Amino acid sequence: MSEYIGIDLGTVFTRVASTYSSSRHEQGQVTVLDCDLIKRQIRTAISVRKNSVLVGNQITSNCDIENTAYFLKDLIGKTHVDKEWKSKFGMQYAIREQRKGDDQGLKVGFWFDNTHREFLSVEYALKIIIEYCREALNKMSNSVKVKHMAISVPSYCGDAELNSYRALMNMIDVDTIELVRDHVAIAYYYGCYHMFHQGDKQQDICFVNISYDYAFSMICSYQNGWCYIQNLTISRYVCGRLVHEKFEQLFFSKLENSPYNLNRESFLSKPRSILSLMSVIEKSKLDACLHGLDSCYVDMSKIGDLGMDQLEIPQKEFFDCLREDRLMTELKKMILKSKKDSGVGRLDAVCVCGSTVRVEPIREVIDEAAREMGTKAIDVLSVDEAVCQGLVYKMQSCYDMVGNNRYGMNGGETAFVMGEGEIDLNVPHRLKNDRDDKNEEKYDxxxxxxxxxxxxxxxxxxxxxxxxxxxxxxxxxxxxxxxxxxxxxxxxxxxxxxxxxxxxxxxxxxxxxxxxxxxxxxxxxxxxxxxxxxxxxxxxxxxxxxxxxxxx
Incomplete structure (x- = not known):
């Protein structure tokens, strides 16, 4: 077991990457550990009972709905006075800030027997999930324990969220821990994994990431072993939740027209756990985006005693809902604006990340934007895996090692150039040992x-x-x-x-x-x-x- 791991705290599920080695994996290779390896599914959620705190697969539909915090990551940096958060999620438990105690931070309130309320900090809840990941990894091997850790942070993360993440860092008992933004992790993933095989070839790449929370377009230049992020354009409106909301609207409209005649209110009163509902909808949305499927089938048997097994949602209807929205126009404008603001001439490729890029109209828009920029879209990546592996590459670069393979990324001797005249001395992005002689004086x-x-x-x-x-x-x-x-x-x-x-x-x-x-x-x-x-x-x-x- 490697002492280095990267943890991507996802909205629904948490992913883990490590240089784990076994008969299935090459020694020193950075690998995203799936549920088969860890043996248990890691959900970014917790449930509290009187004498225990449950995480991962321990959370089932039998848990009390009022004592289950779903979409825990969305609580980071939020308080009970956040009107946008309250209207969006409609959660019945309060969020308050407490500055005293070992688990100081934002508190999630849980009811017991309708008489007693327990408050648990969001940071402490995330700490439980991270410790759960580390414990599962340690059990896979009796060799080196996890000592160094990197945790993903959304690219749009503001001061309130960062302060909450820093409070989380102070609770975790490891030698070193880093917070890495998603777009930096993706840049490291591409730089370390792809550029290592392509040598000194200079490339200008546009990364388009469309996730559940937000979308971004990033222009990166790779040359002479250095990575330059020329531009980063982020939108929390384009795709992300908008795609999810479109699917949810279609889901409930189909439900109301079914023989069971269930509307949104009656449906939400049936399940014993909202977590099961949201997880099923999220998985079904991903299924609806897959190529080659005429329809996706929502597994209703896992949501509660509704008297129905599954609900069919035709893929074409879902895609048509997206075509009718401003989403397509705004997405294309975001990509083209990112390229224009970067000052880069011709792009070598557009790399698309995330599950929603498989949605036909979204991919058509990305392909159209790529053609207008004189290139084509390639490499459909899993953004979770790219971020997870990038976290490990980014973290180990400070020690000039990636597993048993030397990549020459010495964090103590390099700097990360974010664009002309703007230098961040805190983030290393050196990708190779060789340097361009004519830039020697500048870098020195x-x-x-x-x-x-x-x-x-x-x-x-x-x-x-x-x-x-x-x-x-x-x-x-x-x-x-x-x-x-x-x-x-x-x-x-x-x-x-x-x-x-x-x-x-x-x-x-x-x-x-x-x-x-x-x-x-x-x-x-x-x-x-x-x-x-x-x-x-x-x-x-x-x-x-x-x-x-x-x-x-």
């Missing part, structure tokens, strides 16, 4: 500036660590009860990011959070009132004397 200056910033951060952290060592020494002289309180504060602020000061590459957010946490610990320590001592213990006094003030 970038690397020198990067190293200077990293050295300054590391020096500051080392100084704070020296102070923390002194704090640790004087804590040994305290009484046991008092020492536990200070130890709790010490652990919270000194190990909040789990960073190893001996390593020299971490995202800027890690350093900023680490330094801010240490500073806050120093402030709290200055204000700390001792039960057994008179006055306030000051970090300055400790620095000068190395001893705790005597009690009076």
């Amino acid at each position: 200056s970038i690397l020198a500036e990067k190293q200077k910033i990293l050295d300054e951060r590391m020096n500051t952290i080392r100084e704070y660590n020296k102070e923390l060592d002194k704090v640790h020494d004087f804590m040994n002289e305290m009484d046991e009860d008092h020492r536990k309180e200070v130890q709790l504060e010490y652990n919270r602020y000194s190990a909040i990011t789990g960073m190893d000061s001996s390593k020299h590459f971490y995202p800027k957010e890690h350093y900023d959070l680490y330094l801010a946490s240490l500073e806050q610990f120093h402030v709290n320590l200055k204000k700390w009132k001792k039960r057994n001592y008179c006055g306030v213990v000051s970090i300055v006094a400790i620095r000068n004397t190395g001893k705790v003030p005597a009690a009076k």
Whole structure:
């Protein structure tokens, strides 16, 4: 078992990638682990009972609907005052923010016996799912345990969502953990997997990703082992939920016209778990997008006691619903605008990702946009698999290794160029060892500036660590009860990011959070009132004397 894994927290299901090796898989190959390997299906949802928290396949239609959080990922960054969220999902339990406790963050409320409400943080619920993934992977092998992890973040993720993800990072016990945006993971996947086989061939690629949540068009240039993201255009309106809503509307219209005469309200009152309903609809939507099928059949037997086995939805009717919508026009405009804004001349290919690109009218629009840009659409990829594998490539690039194969992606010596004049020193995107000689001076200056910033951060952290060592020494002289309180504060602020000061590459957010946490610990320590001592213990006094003030 590799110590590196990538986890794509999907809307309905969570996917896992690793350099897992067995008789079925080549040693060191990055592989997306399916349900057959993990043995259990991992749903991005939880259910709470009085004495247990259930995840994955443990969640069945027998769970209490009020105590099941479905589409858990959509709760990230949301609060009870988010009107858009409340109207869209219509969930009956509240979301509130709590800043105290070990699982601080957004709380999901669950009812028990209609009298008692338990609150569980969204971040803590996602932590359970991630630990569930890691536990399943560890059971597959008795060798190396999972120590390094990367988690996908939607490309459109804002500050509220990122703060929620960072709270999640602080709860997971691994050596290093990274947040990687979906489009960066896809760029890594294509760069590491395809460019490794194509050598130094220069390519300008347009990636079109149409997923459940959003759609994006990304223009990437691969040359001399470097990846340049020239443009990224994101739309939460184009496709994504719009495709799902169209299918859902067609589903309920078919249901109302069936001999059972069920409308939306009566139907929703039948199932014991909304999760089963949404999972069945999502799977049926994917089936409706497959080539070669005249119809998809919704398995109604899994939803509840409705008295019917299946509901037929003709594929042509579904496609016709999409053709009548603005979706097609907006999708084409998004792709063409991305190419225009990138400044790239002629594209070599348009790579399409996601299940909805198999929808006939959507694929026709992508093909038409590709022709107008002087190229053609190729490589229908599974976006989940591309993101999962890209997470592992991205994470392991910091260590210049991908399994047993050396790809030369040294995160400590390279920079990721996002476009002319805009350089992000926190994300490495070097794809090969060789560099273009005429760009040597340019890249050397970038690397020198990067190293200077990293050295300054590391020096500051080392100084704070020296102070923390002194704090640790004087804590040994305290009484046991008092020492536990200070130890709790010490652990919270000194190990909040789990960073190893001996390593020299971490995202800027890690350093900023680490330094801010240490500073806050120093402030709290200055204000700390001792039960057994008179006055306030000051970090300055400790620095000068190395001893705790005597009690009076």
